Amino acid sequence: MTLLSPYEWQVLRLSLWVATLSCVLFLPLACLWVALYDRCRFWGRGTLDLLFHLPLVLPPVVVGYLLLFALGKQGFLGAALYRCCNIAFAFTWKAAVLASGIMAFPLMIRALRASLESIDRKLEPAARTLGASRVQAFFSITFIQILPGFSTALLLGFVRAFGEFGATITFAGSIPGVTRTLPLAIYNATLIPGAEAEAARLAVIACVAAIAAILASQLLTRSQD
Amino acid sequence: MLNFDLTRNLPQHRLRFRARLPSEPTTSVLCGANGSGKTLLLSMLAGVEQPDRGRIAYAENLFFAEGRNLPPDKRRIGYVFQEALLFPHMSVAKNLDYAQRINKSLRAASLLDKKERNAVIDALSLSRLLARRPSRLSGGEQQRVALARALLANPQLLLLDEPLSSLDRRHRREALEFLQRWLRDKNLPCLYVSHEIEEVACIATHALVVATKRGNEAGETIAHSRIALSSAIDVATTDLRTSTLTGACPTAVVPVRLQEQRALDGLWTVAFLENPAARFHLSTHKGAPPTLLDAHARTTHACIRAEDVLLAERDDPHALDARLLALAAPRDGSHTAQIACARQRLLMQLSTSQARSLQQTKGKTCRVRIRKAQGGIL
Numbered sequence: 001m002t003l004l005s006p007y008e009w010q011v012l013r014l015s016l017w018v019a020t021l022s023c024v025l026f027l028p029l030a031c032l033w034v035a036l037y038d039r040c041r042f043w044g045r046g047t048l049d050l051l052f053h054l055p056l057v058l059p060p061v062v063v064g065y066l067l068l069f070a071l072g073k074q075g076f077l078g079a080a081l082y083r084c085c086n087i088a089f090a091f092t093w094k095a096a097v098l099a100s101g102i103m104a105f106p107l108m109i110r111a112l113r114a115s116l117e118s119i120d121r122k123l124e125p126a127a128r129t130l131g132a133s134r135v136q137a138f139f140s141i142t143f144i145q146i147l148p149g150f151s152t153a154l155l156l157g158f159v160r161a162f163g164e165f166g167a168t169i170t171f172a173g174s175i176p177g178v179t180r181t182l183p184l185a186i187y188n189a190t191l192i193p194g195a196e197a198e199a200a201r202l203a204v205i206a207c208v209a210a211i212a213a214i215l216a217s218q219l220l221t222r223s224q225d
Numbered sequence: 226m227l228n229f230d231l232t233r234n235l236p237q238h239r240l241r242f243r244a245r246l247p248s249e250p251t252t253s254v255l256c257g258a259n260g261s262g263k264t265l266l267l268s269m270l271a272g273v274e275q276p277d278r279g280r281i282a283y284a285e286n287l288f289f290a291e292g293r294n295l296p297p298d299k300r301r302i303g304y305v306f307q308e309a310l311l312f313p314h315m316s317v318a319k320n321l322d323y324a325q326r327i328n329k330s331l332r333a334a335s336l337l338d339k340k341e342r343n344a345v346i347d348a349l350s351l352s353r354l355l356a357r358r359p360s361r362l363s364g365g366e367q368q369r370v371a372l373a374r375a376l377l378a379n380p381q382l383l384l385l386d387e388p389l390s391s392l393d394r395r396h397r398r399e400a401l402e403f404l405q406r407w408l409r410d411k412n413l414p415c416l417y418v419s420h421e422i423e424e425v426a427c428i429a430t431h432a433l434v435v436a437t438k439r440g441n442e443a444g445e446t447i448a449h450s451r452i453a454l455s456s457a458i459d460v461a462t463t464d465l466r467t468s469t470l471t472g473a474c475p476t477a478v479v480p481v482r483l484q485e486q487r488a489l490d491g492l493w494t495v496a497f498l499e500n501p502a503a504r505f506h507l508s509t510h511k512g513a514p515p516t517l518l519d520a521h522a523r524t525t526h527a528c529i530r531a532e533d534v535l536l537a538e539r540d541d542p543h544a545l546d547a548r549l550l551a552l553a554a555p556r557d558g559s560h561t562a563q564i565a566c567a568r569q570r571l572l573m574q575l576s577t578s579q580a581r582s583l584q585q586t587k588g589k590t591c592r593v594r595i596r597k598a599q600g601g602i603l
Contacts, residue, residue, distance in 0.1 A: 123313075125297065126306060127327075129271050129297050129303065130375075132298055132327045133296075145313070145314050
């Protein structure tokens with residue numbers, strides 16, 4: 001790639017990889033939670049929902065700190081994981097995925113829930129009286145109608161994960177080629193005297209990537225009509 | 226044919242619905258004041274809502290009982306909700322064919338053929354609307370699509386919750402005539418919620434009345450809703466104080482036999498079914514013949530308003546014998562009385578002095594005259 005330097009290319013590839021992976025992992029979880037929250041009543045339902053919304057209101061650094069506290073090598077979960085399965089999270093690419101995924105999670109939940117709430121809940125019973133089974137009614141009525149909500153959730157989650165900074169730098173660090181995503185690279189470039197041009201180039205790349213994500217999401221929505 | 230005895234607990238009170246509908250297919254109107262639970266009853270029959278306990282049986286099928294709750298898609302009940310509830314992401318045509326698409330593999334034999342589908346679409350004037358989305362339809366158009374969609378699923382029982390309330394006069398008349406014909410041809414029993422007495426008179430042969438009794442037990446209000454079934458429609462007579470049908474005046478609906486039309490003013494002469502000698506006049510919209518319940522026997526319904534039943538003059542040749550059955554408390558200076566006349570129950574309005582003298586008459590009998598009735602036509 002002549003347009004981008006090898007370093008820029010590496011940073012962009014890592015950012016896209018981290019953002020995509022966190023969406024792939026956390027969007028199904030968001031769907032599951034929205035469906036569970038909507039259809040079932042169980043103990044701790046409200047508390048869990050509040051917990052999942054925390055990344056939306058907490059400073060990202062705090063989320064990163066909490067992750068480090070729990071999953072770092074000395075953390076109460078991380079230490080146990082390291083001891084029994086030899087898995088370490090902190091300061092690896094997995095940490096970057098986890099941090100950006102958790103930051104994107106509440107946005108995906110909100111987008112999915114909003115689209116679910118915009119549907120008339122009596123349509124499914126109406127479909128049932130016309131002979132549709134529970135599964136048929138869900139897929140032919142509710143699922144089809146919340147498809148645009150999926151692409152909104154995907155877009156919001158992706159751009160949030162793509163732009164993640166605070167939680168990532170705290171929990172995953174800024175290791176070139178491992179956890180240094182685009183925002184971290186820009187921040188790093190601004191710290192180095194004389195690297196202003198590099199920071200500007202990276203910022204332009206971030207803008208182009210964000211606009212591309214919006215256009216892709218619009219295409220996705222339009223193709224569903 | 227349809228038997229049910231259902232109890233449902235609400236936060237404030239308990240509702241109980243109980244009725245046995247006769248074995249031949251009938252069109253029954255379901256009446257009751259707002260909030261008496263008519264819609265809830267239909268939802269429970271369709272399986273969309275669940276009763277707390279009770280039993281629903283239809284023909285040989287047990288829909289609901291202890292330990293059994295047949296899901297709505299297995300009940301084959303057509304249900305037109307108060308809101309049309311069309312699927313917003315499908316065109317009108319796709320809405321109409323929804324049942325067909327869903328059930329292609331399950332019960333292809335029981336579905337309607339193309340000719341019948343087109344008949345429904347034509348009769349409800351939907352052919353122009355087929356390509357449109359529901360959001361582009363008016364309220365009346367949406368209701369017509371909802372009715373057609375329910376019919377095209379070929380149900381074994383039809384529940385209609387004010388299905389024509391947004392239709393204009395012309396479409397309502399067309400839809401009712403078509404619906405009446407369809408129900409008869411298909412031998413399809415129907416439960417119909419409506420507040421329009423004319424609609425009721427056109428289509429219903431039976432009435433179920435949700436009568437609400439309120440009592441105070443242990444500090445809470447308990448409303449028992451009981452459904453009374455009557456062979457002739459005496460909707461308004463069941464509850465003297467509140468007519469649940471729209472119209473300023475309490476009205477009785479009685480089956481009559483149609484005779485001839487008077488050239489003079491276009492009024493129709495009709496006679497009571499049980500008493501052919503007892504005749505009165507029926508006024509219809511623009512003098513058109515009223516909708517017949519039975520074309521061969523020329524029977525129809527007459528809506529007789531309480532204010533059109535008068536105490537007759539001594540020498541009135543058209544006077545009928547009547548007997549006072551019940552008298553409601555006065556309202557606005559007049560009493561609504563329930564009377565037995567020509568083996569039917571009618572309502573009449575009496576002034577306080579008339580009511581007092583009638584109550585003192587031996588046997589509480591009097592002679593009444595029916596000034597005019599409204600014919601079952603729209």
